[in-house]
Amino acid sequence: MSETGVRLRLDIAYDGAAFSGWARQPGLRTVQGALETALATVFTRWGEPPQLTVAGRTDAGVHATGQVAHLDLSAEQWDALRGKRGSGRSPLDGLVKRVNGIAAPEGDVVVTRASVAPDGFDARFSPLWRRYSYRIADADAPHDPRRRGHTVWHPTRLDPAAMERGALRLLGLHDFATFCKPREGATTIRTLQEFRWDREPDGVLVARLQADAFCHSMVRAMVGATIAVGEGRFGADRLEELRVAETRTSEFKVAPAKGLTLTEVGYPADDELAARASQTRARRGAADGGGTVGG
Numbered sequence: 001m002s003e004t005g006v007r008l009r010l011d012i013a014y015d016g017a018a019f020s021g022w023a024r025q026p027g028l029r030t031v032q033g034a035l036e037t038a039l040a041t042v043f044t045r046w047g048e049p050p051q052l053t054v055a056g057r058t059d060a061g062v063h064a065t066g067q068v069a070h071l072d073l074s075a076e077q078w079d080a081l082r083g084k085r086g087s088g089r090s091p092l093d094g095l096v097k098r099v100n101g102i103a104a105p106e107g108d109v110v111v112t113r114a115s116v117a118p119d120g121f122d123a124r125f126s127p128l129w130r131r132y133s134y135r136i137a138d139a140d141a142p143h144d145p146r147r148r149g150h151t152v153w154h155p156t157r158l159d160p161a162a163m164e165r166g167a168l169r170l171l172g173l174h175d176f177a178t179f180c181k182p183r184e185g186a187t188t189i190r191t192l193q194e195f196r197w198d199r200e201p202d203g204v205l206v207a208r209l210q211a212d213a214f215c216h217s218m219v220r221a222m223v224g225a226t227i228a229v230g231e232g233r234f235g236a237d238r239l240e241e242l243r244v245a246e247t248r249t250s251e252f253k254v255a256p257a258k259g260l261t262l263t264e265v266g267y268p269a270d271d272e273l274a275a276r277a278s279q280t281r282a283r284r285g286a287a288d289g290g291g292t293v294g295g
Contacts, residue, residue, distance in 0.1 A: 005074045007070055007073075007117040008092070008116060010070070010071065010114050011066070012064060012112065014031050014063060014067070014108060015108040015150075016063045021061075022054055034109055035109065037102070039052075042099060050077070051071065052069040052070070052071050053124050056262055058260075058262055059217070059220075061257030062262065063262070064263075065262070066262060066263045081094075096111045099111050119273070120273035120274025121267070121277075122277040123265075125280040126273045127265050127280075128212065128276065129211060129212055130213060130264075130265050131262075131264040132219050133206055133260075134209070135206055135259050136204065136259060141205065144202075152256050154227070156231065158227065159231075159232070160197045162232070166225065166230075166236040167196060167222075168195070169239050170240075173189070176190050176215060178247060179217070180221070186215065186216075190211050192222075193211055194208060194209060194210035195207070195208070207226070219260060225239055227253075228251065238251075
């Protein structure tokens with residue numbers, strides 16, 4: 001029997017349409033709730049059920065293709081998992097198959113990979129960045145009914161060049177209070193590393209955003225603001241003025257959740273994971289508990 005427990009990394013994808021966000025909530029179906037219920041079933045005979053720590057708590061209706069979480073197994077749980085391996089199958093492959101079968105037989109949440117986490121890995125505190133995409137089919141793009149679940153249909157033509165100019169006004173280290181739903185004791189200071197708009201070959205407009213972390217509703221608010229620029233309601237300079245004001249406003253609408261997908265979480269090299277986690281806790285933990293919320 002091993003002397004210590006093991007931390008596992010889970011890579012996760014989900015269609016957010018049927019979920020009330022990531023975070024566990026009584027009486028509601030959430031991604032965390034579905035996965036932790038499955039884990040509790042898998043380890044029902046071996047101590048306290050494992051709980052998940054996630055890289056970014058997505059809002060209701062937001063999707064993910066590159067979500068990351070970690071869980072800690074006790075020595076007993078790890079030995080039980082290793083003892084259940086079938087012929088030619090690794091214990092982690094078996095865990096993925098069982099969790100997926102229990103959590104969502106219909107397949108709207110899938111653990112795509114499980115691995116033993118490197119020393120110092122923390123899904124929440126170790127990331128260097130989170131990356132999202134947002135899809136809009138405006139009047140110049142086909143409205144493909146097969147993709148309606150993760151593409152927003154916009155009735156008029158948008159100007160992607162103007163939207164790009166607006167997005168550029170938001171890059172850098174700023175207080176993003178204008179674009180964040182207030183949370184008591186939470187900081188709204190973030191570093192927005194990338195925000196660009198492109199029209200894909202199929203005509204759909206896709207935004208790509210990357211930041212060290214995103215506060216509550218920040219991504220969809222910034223997307224909504226650049227949509228207002230693309231509609232010609234105000235210019236890129238006005239978007240910068242709104243950011244500097246650091247005050248919530250009704251001059252633009254927060255974009256719908258279904259167009260948003262968490263696509264990737266970036267981590268440093270293995271030997272830098274612990275230092276990164278410590279740095280993040282020191283900088284942000286006292287202010288908002290280290291939480292990272294996308295949407």
